[in-house]
Amino acid sequence: MPTFDFDLFVIGGGSGGVRAARMAAQTGARVGLAEAADLGGTCVNVGCIPKKLYSYAAGYAEAFEESAGYGWTLKEPQFDWAHLKSQRAKEITRLNGIYASLLKNSGVTLVIGWAQLADAHTVEIGGKRHTARHLLVATGGTPFVPDIAGREHIVTSDAMFDLDPFPKRLLVVGGGYIACEFASIFNGLGSKVTQLHRRAHLLTGFDDDVRQFVANEMGKAGVDVRLNCDVTSVARNAHGHGLTVTLARGQQLEADTVLFATGRVPNTQGLGLEAAGVKLDERGAIAVDAHYRTSVPSIHAVGDVSTRVQLTPVALAEAMVVVDELFGKGKRRLDYEFIPTAVFTHPNIGTCGYSEIDARAKFGEVTVFSSEFKSLRHTLSGSTERTFMKLVVDKASDRVVGLHMVGADAGEVVQGFAVAMRAGATKAIFDSTVGIHPTAAEEFVTMREPMPG
Numbered sequence: 364m365p366t367f368d369f370d371l372f373v374i375g376g377g378s379g380g381v382r383a384a385r386m387a388a389q390t391g392a393r394v395g396l397a398e399a400a401d402l403g404g405t406c407v408n409v410g411c412i413p414k415k416l417y418s419y420a421a422g423y424a425e426a427f428e429e430s431a432g433y434g435w436t437l438k439e440p441q442f443d444w445a446h447l448k449s450q451r452a453k454e455i456t457r458l459n460g461i462y463a464s465l466l467k468n469s470g471v472t473l474v475i476g477w478a479q480l481a482d483a484h485t486v487e488i489g490g491k492r493h494t495a496r497h498l499l500v501a502t503g504g505t506p507f508v509p510d511i512a513g514r515e516h517i518v519t520s521d522a523m524f525d526l527d528p529f530p531k532r533l534l535v536v537g538g539g540y541i542a543c544e545f546a547s548i549f550n551g552l553g554s555k556v557t558q559l560h561r562r563a564h565l566l567t568g569f570d571d572d573v574r575q576f577v578a579n580e581m582g583k584a585g586v587d588v589r590l591n592c593d594v595t596s597v598a599r600n601a602h603g604h605g606l607t608v609t610l611a612r613g614q615q616l617e618a619d620t621v622l623f624a625t626g627r628v629p630n631t632q633g634l635g636l637e638a639a640g641v642k643l644d645e646r647g648a649i650a651v652d653a654h655y656r657t658s659v660p661s662i663h664a665v666g667d668v669s670t671r672v673q674l675t676p677v678a679l680a681e682a683m684v685v686v687d688e689l690f691g692k693g694k695r696r697l698d699y700e701f702i703p704t705a706v707f708t709h710p711n712i713g714t715c716g717y718s719e720i721d722a723r724a725k726f727g728e729v730t731v732f733s734s735e736f737k738s739l740r741h742t743l744s745g746s747t748e749r750t751f752m753k754l755v756v757d758k759a760s761d762r763v764v765g766l767h768m769v770g771a772d773a774g775e776v777v778q779g780f781a782v783a784m785r786a787g788a789t790k791a792i793f794d795s796t797v798g799i800h801p802t803a804a805e806e807f808v809t810m811r812e813p814m815p816g
């Protein structure tokens with residue numbers, strides 16, 4: 364039996380890597396982890412957490428305006444961008460520290476530096492080699508920017524949290540959830556935001572009614588959403604202030620900051636994957652089987668570097684499948700059906716299961732229930748924001764296979780319903796559930812009339 368320095372060595376201290384390392388260590392395994400940047404990875408440093416904090420910050424703008432309808436008189440609110448940035452930075456540093464303690468307290472050996480695979484059992488960091496019985500690649504992803512003229516003038520989501528100065532005019536290129544979230548957030552914080560998307564609708568993959576509804580609500584809130592627009596170049600203006608963006612049809616737009624949120628690519632470069640014999644799939648991600656094993660049996664990969672469901676809870680769940688198989692409860696598979704997700708636009712989107720189109724393709728006949736209304740909160744607030752809810756039901760089994768919401772706290776609402784959907788709840792069970800009154804969520808258990816087929 365060869366001897367190894369570690370039972371498991373993890374490359375990448377983000378969502379998936381940290382979870383795998385500390386849970387494996389808690390079983391008594393000898394575990395090492397390499398991280399080249401700040402612990403916590405994308406989610407903690409430049410993703411979910413700072414984004415949600417900024418989304419809260421943006422929400423106050425609406426709340427201040429709406430409070431007048433409830434009798435409040437406020438002085439003109441002032442927003443201090445530098446203060447928000449420094450508060451965020453403090454909180455992220457605190458979280459980095461928590462991640463470090465979690466690893467330390469579990470007995471994980473943390474190695475700071477860029478790791479490269481040398482062979483099927485060896486990792487090299489700063490010239491030093493570490494061997495392990497199992498290796499786990501959890502290196503995440505990076506924003507993708509198309510090769511257009513003036514690429515050097517644009518920023519990606521990584522830079523948005525520390526922009527200096529605050530962009531009075533922000534141009535967001537992209538129509539995915541990250542683009543929509545930044546458009547909403549900076550609109551709320553006071554930027555004049557234009558969002559350009561090359562397709563006819565935002566948010567490919569989401570339910571069509573949700574896509575249209577949220578684009579309309581974002582527009583009402585002040586985001587200038589322009590569809591079917593392709594950017595061909597970005598140039599710095601002659602006087603040095605601002606950027607000019609040229610569209611395929613020749614039209615030009617000016618902005619202080621241009622964000623390209625045009626997808627993400629897996630972090631597979633410079634990792635020594637070839638040296639170790641690890642193969643990529645047709646999308647450029649590390650190819651894995653249902654148990655996250657790569658083409659090299661001793662090397663696993665989880666999270667954004669290997670899948671297309673790029674969400675923190677998915678990376679965590681995949682990490683647990685690997686740990687259970689290698690060090691604990693045994694082999695099992697993660698079920699990717701009915702993974703709920705939220706988009707922190709203003710208003711939020713919450714969704715679980717299939718869009719109407721996908722449900723029709725998978726189940727055949729479906730019944731659709733939907734409802735659009737002004738929430739009680741906005742009867743006095745003066746806001747024209749509306750809420751949208753939709754259920755997609757498989758006609759044959761009566762199972763609720765799609766649940767979609769656009770409205771305040773949609774993610775909070777949908778998380779609970781996701782449990783019911785995973786348990787196979789039928790529309791009859793939704794109907795027999797007593798609502799909580801007065802809430803927006805009760806609408807999901809009181810929708811009785813299907814949409815005409």
Ligand SMILES: Cc1cc2nc3c(=O)[nH]c(=O)nc-3n(C[C@H](O)[C@H](O)[C@H](O)COP(=O)(O)OP(=O)(O)OC[C@H]3O[C@@H](n4cnc5c(N)ncnc54)[C@H](O)[C@@H]3O)c2cc1C
Binds near residue numbers: 379397405414503504
């Ligand atoms: C703007 C934005 C918002 C998001 N919002 C959400 C959200 O609201 N909800 C949600 O669920 N998900 C969200 N995500 C996605 C989520 O952040 C990712 O799915 C998740 O972080 C993936 O985890 P991971 O472990 O695969 O990789 P990561 O968390 O990216 O971690 C990878 C780590 O590996 C390190 N690394 C890479 N190469 C090496 C190397 N060779 N040596 C050493 N270290 C290395 C990196 O520095 C990084 O720390 C968001 C992402 C972005 C960009």
